[in-house]
Amino acid sequence: MQSAKKSKLLKGATGEWEVVIGMEIHAQVTSKAKLFSGASTAFGGAPNSHVSLVDAAMPGMLPVINEHCVAQAVRTGLGLKAKINRRSVFDRKNYFYPDLPQGYQISQYKSPVVGEGKVTVDMPDGESFEVGIERLHLEQDAGKSLHDQHPAYSYVDLNRAGVALMEIVTKPDIRSAEDAKAFVSKLRSILRYLGTCDGNMEEGSLRADVNVSVRKPGAGLNTRCEIKNVNSIRFIGQAIESEARRQIEILEEGGAIEQETRLFDAAKGETRAMRSKEEAHDYRYFPDPDLLPLEIDEAFVSSIAATLPELPDEKKARFVKELGLSAYDADVLVSERETAEYFEALAKGRDAKAAANFVINELFGRLNKEGTAIAESPVSAAQAGAILDLVADGTISGKIAKDLIDIVWIEGGDPRAIVEKRGLKQVTDTGAIEKVIDEIIAANPDKVEAAKAKPQAVGWFVGQVMKATGGKANPAAVNELLKKKLGQ
Amino acid sequence: MADLTSLTLAEARDGLRAKKFSAREIADAHIAAIERARGLNAFVMETPERAQAMAAASDQRIAKGEAGSLEGLPLAIKDLFCTDGVRTTASSKILGNFVPNYESTVTGNLWRDGAVLLGKTNLDEFAMGSSNETSCFGPVQNPWRRKGSNAPLVPGGSSGGSAAAVAAQLCLGATGTDTGGSIRQPAAFTGTVGIKPTYGRCSRWGVVAFASSLDQAGPFARTVRDAAILLRSMSGHDPKDSTSADQPVPDFEAAVGKSIKGRRIGIPKEYRVDNMPAEVEALWRQGAEWLKAAGAELVEISLPHTKYALPAYYIVAPAEASSNLARYDGVRYGLRVEGGDITDMYEQTRSAGFGAEVKRRVLIGTYVLSAGYYDAYYLQAQKVRTLIKRDFEEVFAKGVDAILTPATPSAAFAVGEKAGADPVEMYLNDIFTVTVNMAGLPGIAVPAGIDGAGLPLGLQLIGRPFDEETLFSVGAVIEQAAGRFPPPERWWER
Numbered sequence: 001m002q003s004a005k006k007s008k009l010l011k012g013a014t015g016e017w018e019v020v021i022g023m024e025i026h027a028q029v030t031s032k033a034k035l036f037s038g039a040s041t042a043f044g045g046a047p048n049s050h051v052s053l054v055d056a057a058m059p060g061m062l063p064v065i066n067e068h069c070v071a072q073a074v075r076t077g078l079g080l081k082a083k084i085n086r087r088s089v090f091d092r093k094n095y096f097y098p099d100l101p102q103g104y105q106i107s108q109y110k111s112p113v114v115g116e117g118k119v120t121v122d123m124p125d126g127e128s129f130e131v132g133i134e135r136l137h138l139e140q141d142a143g144k145s146l147h148d149q150h151p152a153y154s155y156v157d158l159n160r161a162g163v164a165l166m167e168i169v170t171k172p173d174i175r176s177a178e179d180a181k182a183f184v185s186k187l188r189s190i191l192r193y194l195g196t197c198d199g200n201m202e203e204g205s206l207r208a209d210v211n212v213s214v215r216k217p218g219a220g221l222n223t224r225c226e227i228k229n230v231n232s233i234r235f236i237g238q239a240i241e242s243e244a245r246r247q248i249e250i251l252e253e254g255g256a257i258e259q260e261t262r263l264f265d266a267a268k269g270e271t272r273a274m275r276s277k278e279e280a281h282d283y284r285y286f287p288d289p290d291l292l293p294l295e296i297d298e299a300f301v302s303s304i305a306a307t308l309p310e311l312p313d314e315k316k317a318r319f320v321k322e323l324g325l326s327a328y329d330a331d332v333l334v335s336e337r338e339t340a341e342y343f344e345a346l347a348k349g350r351d352a353k354a355a356a357n358f359v360i361n362e363l364f365g366r367l368n369k370e371g372t373a374i375a376e377s378p379v380s381a382a383q384a385g386a387i388l389d390l391v392a393d394g395t396i397s398g399k400i401a402k403d404l405i406d407i408v409w410i411e412g413g414d415p416r417a418i419v420e421k422r423g424l425k426q427v428t429d430t431g432a433i434e435k436v437i438d439e440i441i442a443a444n445p446d447k448v449e450a451a452k453a454k455p456q457a458v459g460w461f462v463g464q465v466m467k468a469t470g471g472k473a474n475p476a477a478v479n480e481l482l483k484k485k486l487g488q
Numbered sequence: 489m490a491d492l493t494s495l496t497l498a499e500a501r502d503g504l505r506a507k508k509f510s511a512r513e514i515a516d517a518h519i520a521a522i523e524r525a526r527g528l529n530a531f532v533m534e535t536p537e538r539a540q541a542m543a544a545a546s547d548q549r550i551a552k553g554e555a556g557s558l559e560g561l562p563l564a565i566k567d568l569f570c571t572d573g574v575r576t577t578a579s580s581k582i583l584g585n586f587v588p589n590y591e592s593t594v595t596g597n598l599w600r601d602g603a604v605l606l607g608k609t610n611l612d613e614f615a616m617g618s619s620n621e622t623s624c625f626g627p628v629q630n631p632w633r634r635k636g637s638n639a640p641l642v643p644g645g646s647s648g649g650s651a652a653a654v655a656a657q658l659c660l661g662a663t664g665t666d667t668g669g670s671i672r673q674p675a676a677f678t679g680t681v682g683i684k685p686t687y688g689r690c691s692r693w694g695v696v697a698f699a700s701s702l703d704q705a706g707p708f709a710r711t712v713r714d715a716a717i718l719l720r721s722m723s724g725h726d727p728k729d730s731t732s733a734d735q736p737v738p739d740f741e742a743a744v745g746k747s748i749k750g751r752r753i754g755i756p757k758e759y760r761v762d763n764m765p766a767e768v769e770a771l772w773r774q775g776a777e778w779l780k781a782a783g784a785e786l787v788e789i790s791l792p793h794t795k796y797a798l799p800a801y802y803i804v805a806p807a808e809a810s811s812n813l814a815r816y817d818g819v820r821y822g823l824r825v826e827g828g829d830i831t832d833m834y835e836q837t838r839s840a841g842f843g844a845e846v847k848r849r850v851l852i853g854t855y856v857l858s859a860g861y862y863d864a865y866y867l868q869a870q871k872v873r874t875l876i877k878r879d880f881e882e883v884f885a886k887g888v889d890a891i892l893t894p895a896t897p898s899a900a901f902a903v904g905e906k907a908g909a910d911p912v913e914m915y916l917n918d919i920f921t922v923t924v925n926m927a928g929l930p931g932i933a934v935p936a937g938i939d940g941a942g943l944p945l946g947l948q949l950i951g952r953p954f955d956e957e958t959l960f961s962v963g964a965v966i967e968q969a970a971g972r973f974p975p976p977e978r979w980w981e982r
Contacts, residue, residue, distance in 0.1 A: 057815040060694040103814020284857035289700035
């Protein structure tokens with residue numbers, strides 16, 4: 001087990017503490033139908049409108065495995081560089097709850113479909129760490145209890161009941177709240193690249209149970225607490241931070257940590273006890289006799305492996321090695337599949353660095369401001385490409401390019417045609433520029449003196465020329481002429 | 489016209505084809521017989537209007553030359569099969585007046601082939617029992633009574649209503665389910681033929697589950713041929729049941745009457761249990777003699793793990809049942825008893841809805857699956873199950889084609905006789921039949937004689953996986969040799 005770098009340690013009254021974190025991520029499998037029934041998995045349907053006889057656990061109903069969900073789990077396993085288990089078993093996890101119609105959840109207990117794998121997480125400071133994946137298994141989601149519909153009764157919506165989830169369990173390899181957030185972001189990115197989970201945390205497609213314990217650096221593992229069902233990356237960070245602080249406080253006061261399940265209260269920013277170890281359910285797991293063991297053959301796995309996309313790690317390495325991008329830029333560009341797709345479309349046949357700059361410096365700011373996803377960017381990769389081309393061939397200046405982006409952003413249209421129509425072309429005619437320079441020099445003799453004494457003051461003249469030409473003057477030509485005129 | 493209810497299913501089929509009578513006439517004769525036999529308590533739901541409508545439709549198809557293989561043949565259905573629009577209860581209060589809006593695959597197959605639904609038959613609650621005394625509708629009476637006695641006898645269980653209905657000529661055939669002997673034991677107690685086919689032969693979809701890895705549907709009939717005809721229709725691969733076998737369904741009827749010359753019949757020494765009545769032992773020997781006379785070769789075989797089968801069964805079956813019955817929670821359908829909160833509602837509903845035997849098995853099952861006990865009970869029982877399976881595999885590998893055993897350790901017993909304090913006494917009824925479920929093999933019970941008290945006794949044949957044909961061939965030899973004995977006197981019509 002890795003130990004934390006100094007910077008990741010938390011300071012307490014008695015010195016530094018190391019936080020040990022392991023996670024169980026519940027990722028909803030991207031699939032039109034549920035894990036064991038043909039009912040729809042669409043989000044947002046009227047209550048109980050996506051419920052089959054199997055989902056409602058009517059008498060005599062039997063589950064039949066959805067092969068697509070198995071393929072998605074295998075695909076995810078391959079993406080996590082994990083072992084695919086040729087034989088796995090579905091078990092019943094027995095407990096009573098109104099939104100669990102069968103009285104048991106079909107899950108995989110002893111024999112999961114995917115075994116050990118790993119995820120590499122790169123941090124913005126250039127550091128990276130590895131998180132071991134313990135296992136991935138398939139299981140059914142439960143329905144939803146609605147407690148606010150009636151004064152005396154709870155209502156149950158079974159639309160989610162039976163939807164396929166992948167539970168991805170990590171080893172206790174994470175050492176800080178920041179790292180935990182980065183890990184979940186990375187895992188989410190991999191799932192999205194794979195197309196096996198949409199990663200939509202608002203709709204509950206991705207939830208995390210976070211196991212937290214603290215210890216003195218180098219000491220053995222301490223008792224952990226599990227924080228259930230945290231549903232945003234920000235909350236994951238907050239939950240870990242506050243839970244670690246709580247545990248440190250208890251230990252420093254000479255207390256002991258009780259193993260328990262806790263809930264994160266986002267409003268208060270703290271965790272609170274849900275149930276103790278003694279109250280933990282005995283789930284009476286046993287193999288589901290309605291289902292045969294899941295046997296996967298080599299051909300099934302290799303057919304999925306053949307369609308695996310390039311994943312963020314490989315893509316990043318390629319961007320650095322073949323396109324000459326910095327590791328940081330590459331990291332930013334690969335973090336979302338859609339961003340990478342946009343960038344690659346833009347960089348094709350163009351200067352990759354210019355394309356990267358465009359996406360990171362021009363596009364991201366505008367998208368963030370409006371809260372728009374890159375896939376819905378008002379400036380398409382083709383339009384952006386045309387703008388970059390106009391800059392590259394000297395038709396417009398970099399400054400005009402910024403204006404042009406804004407015009408296309410709001411009005412749309414072909415950038416080249418807009419440049420023509422609005423006369424945005426760069427002025428490279430030295431005669432015309434010279435004329436403007438002469439006028440400015442003539443009008444400002446004091447500034448000329450100053451510039452002769454202090455070469456940096458030439459910038460003022462550049463500004464004036466650009467202002468007078470409406471930014472269309474070729475900056476290189478302006479600089480060249482000014483140097484000559486001002487005798488530098 | 490002769491009494492249409494005394495025909496065999498094959499005779500009725502042939503008579504319908506020859507237009508000697510109509511489907512409607514057969515249906516009416518049986519509807520009337522059922523009405524007269526209400527004292528038996530074999531049916532928990534009669535569906536005369538539906539029967540008449542189905543029979544009328546059958547007559548039309550017969551007239552148009554579009555008759556199916558079971559066209560116009562009236563059947564009774566164990567009330568464990570979900571029937572579209574017809575109340576399905578599993579003889580449990582917890583299902584209340586539950587009316588499915590779907591049809592089990594097996595019954596759907598029967599209707600597809602033209603069969604007619606007479607009604608739903610009584611059973612032990614959730615098929616848990618060997619006497620039909622655990623039904624929330626009260627016990628079924630066996631049409632057979634001991635000579636000179638009016639004491640009501642049990643028809644066996646759990647498919648007691650179906651067995652009694654066939655024996656009393658209230659239907660031409662019936663469906664049952666068999667988890668540990670629930671078809672074969674009542675067949676033996678009522679002098680009828682009952683077969684539990686290989687696990688996976690009949691779809692379990694739409695059949696209220698008791699123990700999923702053991703449950704299997706099968707037919708009751710008055711002759712081996714009739715059982716073969718029914719089983720063919722009930723069988724077949726069903727993609728809705730993952731444990732259903734994708735195996736071709738042979739023409740089982742063609743196996744009836746086939747020579748068994750040279751076939752090897754195993755006689756397992758472990759089935760000679762203590763306190764076995766002399767009559768049962770004698771019948772078993774007699775059966776072996778009949779088969780030998782028909783040209784079969786008899787071999788003594790050993791199934792060494794037999795003695796562990798019953799205890800292992802009473803771990804595996806309750807374990808699965810405890811989980812399968814969790815869905816009867818008062819939330820979505822069936823009985824609900826209101827409570828102070830959700831836990832209270834669960835407890836009140838399940839306390840009121842389940843009978844004592846079901847509760848006992850849910851508790852046993854919950855216990856054997858609990859943390860700390862799982863390895864000692866459930867896992868151990870699964871290991872025993874593997875050993876039992878291996879016992880059979882080894883015997884079949886040595887060329888044995890079928891195994892002959894008694895069907896039950898005794899003839900039918902009296903209502904109340906074994907419903908006392910010790911449930912094990914009742915469980916021992918399944919001693920010859922549970923091994924077959926544990927191994928997933930086909931088993932048939934064939935009436936083979938009448939004991940000194942005038943009660944029928946049956947013999948059981950156990951076959952290789954998916955070789956029900958051999959069971960029908962050998963079963964027909966026993967049937968032939970034993971001769972058809974007269975049906976029970978219709979005391980219930982008096």
